[in-house]
Amino acid sequence: MIARNSYPPSWYAASATPLPTQPALQGRIDADVCILGAGYTGLSAALELAEAGYKVVILEAERIGWGASGRNGGQAIAGFGCGEAKLEALVGFADARRMFDLSREGLQWLRDRILKHDIACDWRDGHATVPIKPRQEREVRAAVEDFRNRYDYPVEWWSREQLRAQLASDRYLGAMYDPESGHLHPLEYALGLARAALAAGVRICEHSRVTQLVRGARPVFKTAEGEVHCDFAVLAGNALVHGIAPELDAKIMPVGTYIGATVPLGEERARALIGNDMAVADTNWALDYFRRSRDHRLLFGGRASYSTLPPPNLRGTMIRRMRRVFPQLADVGIEYVWGGYIDISLNRAPHFGRLTPNVYFAQGFSGHGVIATGLAGKLVSESIRGQSERLDLFAKIDHHPFPGGRALRTPMLVAAMAWYKLRDALW
Template identity: 40%
Template sequence: MANDTRSYAGDGRYPDSYYAASRNIIRTPKILEGEVRADVAVLGAGYSGLSTAIHLAEKGYKVVVVEGAGVGWGASGRNGGQIVNGLNASLDTIRRRYGEEAGAFVGSLVQEGGKIIRRIVAQYGIDCDLKDGNIYAAYTSAHMKELEHKKALWERYGMNDHQLLDKAAMRKLVNTDAYVGGMLDTTGGHMHPLNLVLGEAKALESLGGIVYEQSPVTRVEHEADKPVIHTARGRVIADVAVLCGNAYLGNVVPKLVSRVMPVSTQMIATEPLGDRADALIPSDTCVEDVRYILDYFRLSADKRMIFGGGTVYGGTDPADVRAKIRPNLEKVFPSLKGVKIDYAWSGNFALSFSRVPQMGKIGKNTYFAHGYSGHGVTGSHLFGKILSEAIHGDVSRFSRFEKLPWIPFPGGRMFRAQYSTIGSWWYQFKDAFGL
């Protein structure tokens, strides 16, 4: 089994993260062997794949999910656990690039992903420490102007759930002098991401769906009328296939390789902080700042500070995650200088050049979704629902996303990481000087 998963997931074990150590469901992997038939075969047991599968199973479809490692092994089980509304690309960017109609369409659905999460958690009794509220933090007056504009723009599309915060109001919610202000989104939130995705897999199985783990996909016959997903030991033949490998799809589907680039981000979890935790984030909301290379953080259920940030284009891991992230933590919370860090880990998300996630078809009956660009918690759940609608016959929302043009990375696959790194320097310069 170790040899089967070595291509991208080592021996298939979860990384040494706080989430893996505190997961509340321990699964016994079911490995795909022989031939299986299904109405729908989904590649990838992360948020996109399981959202698609749950929505379809609720409609009566026989759904099989194939996962190369374990449920939530990739970004779905490693992320910051933040329910942040919107896409990486702002509504302004979408309006400017694709037109006012596209902006209005995206504006009408950017809060839907969070609603889907809350519905699934409530309906299936998923224990994932779900809490409400997220804060966008501003370091400079220029950042505050961005937030003022964002609030006004979102109100234009009917979203009246944001509250601007001056420095004093911000400090009551997040006890630090690092920020000049911020904005609270009451419809955001946070949770234990691995427990969420594990709970979703259990929900799917309660609906009759099957999840095969430790079954790396070797190839996909996506041009066939009945797509076939092949693994080392078996295959799934289905009426419809859905590809949700995202940053970990690798070269399994060559047509999708150039569309996204893996980017790694890093996280740490401190020792439990006890009463100190409540003093640091009295609001118990999650927080992300509004810089191009941003930091994000929140408290866990057992009062650890979970703090993340940084990017490495191309998806490689830094040599020392603790050394990279600790200075950012101590800049925001000087009182945590020298605090013990119990866990440090890294993981990849899939970046699209436009920063807009992509959804489409390759072949007659094979769908895909990927490229959430660091905003995948809500976007993946939304895209899963939209994919299920299209497969069930309502392509109205799917077609809108499918028609958005994708832009290749400058430099092609060989040099895209270098070009993206160079491009990010300009934005880091702007952040550093408050421009």
């Protein structure tokens, strides 16, 4: 059982600088904009709007950054979860390129906010995508050429020897190294955005679960103890929101993801694992991803649950996966293990837009949300201020409900994921 004022146990929660609990909503409030969800999307939109002079209220069911924004893998990567080839198939190359360039802008926006508001979230430059099998190596090499020649994005191909000079593992055949992407402390970043938003005049109401959205000329968010009347409403709760907008619920699925943090390794031993302090992710469907922490741990993510049930013996599984990458950690245990839900769309592409002229939403980040969530918040804020062209670009992506309805969509997804895992294992 999680105490009312606490976060789910994790290394992030244990190491973050806490923010005082914000009072729950009581009674009626009037605002220009009301946002459901105090994660990256909601906080980013609120900060942009407050700096432009809008009166903004955020309603959060738990604590700031309580969901995926405060528990994720911390890898901030340009692009979107579906990949560029899928986007090109959905909207054509010209619009896919515009979307990719917007993700780069989102990455720069993240860096700018960290500097402007002095957010101590341990930002580090560099990300490596690492293939394990020859098929994956061919795919990653082709992606390097595509990024460089068609997207003007400065990634590099590292040979196995180049990678081995930075990463103390023999598991991988090389790397696509991305110097612009990087990693951070997710909860510290969320709390830093919240401090900036509060300083700009945003009112954040924690422990204020929305029970109903009444649509109309002035939408109303209702909670158990109050309501907010606003000119514009924003739905930014992603995988943790159900029933507020059923037409959105059908187009995303919650997927459990899991991370472990080792005991402190000491600076020398941690540095020996990843010499340049980059983040790393492999290319399997059920991927491993890892990076160093500021207190010299290895943060190792892997496994995913498409059934909404936690995997059995999660700690033991994480240790085995970690030691498969780093056999030299055979004597090292995992001190923290935690998980949470991300939202995926059927095509893994971002789903941003409007339900009505004054009700906005952003979802479908599909495991690629550290940058895309902030971008979504920025685009929503632009649209509320009268500049909708960039948000409307994403409306060109066709999104469908998951097949099978509520009764069958989860087992159908589990079966599909089993096929992808089998493919990774066999060839």
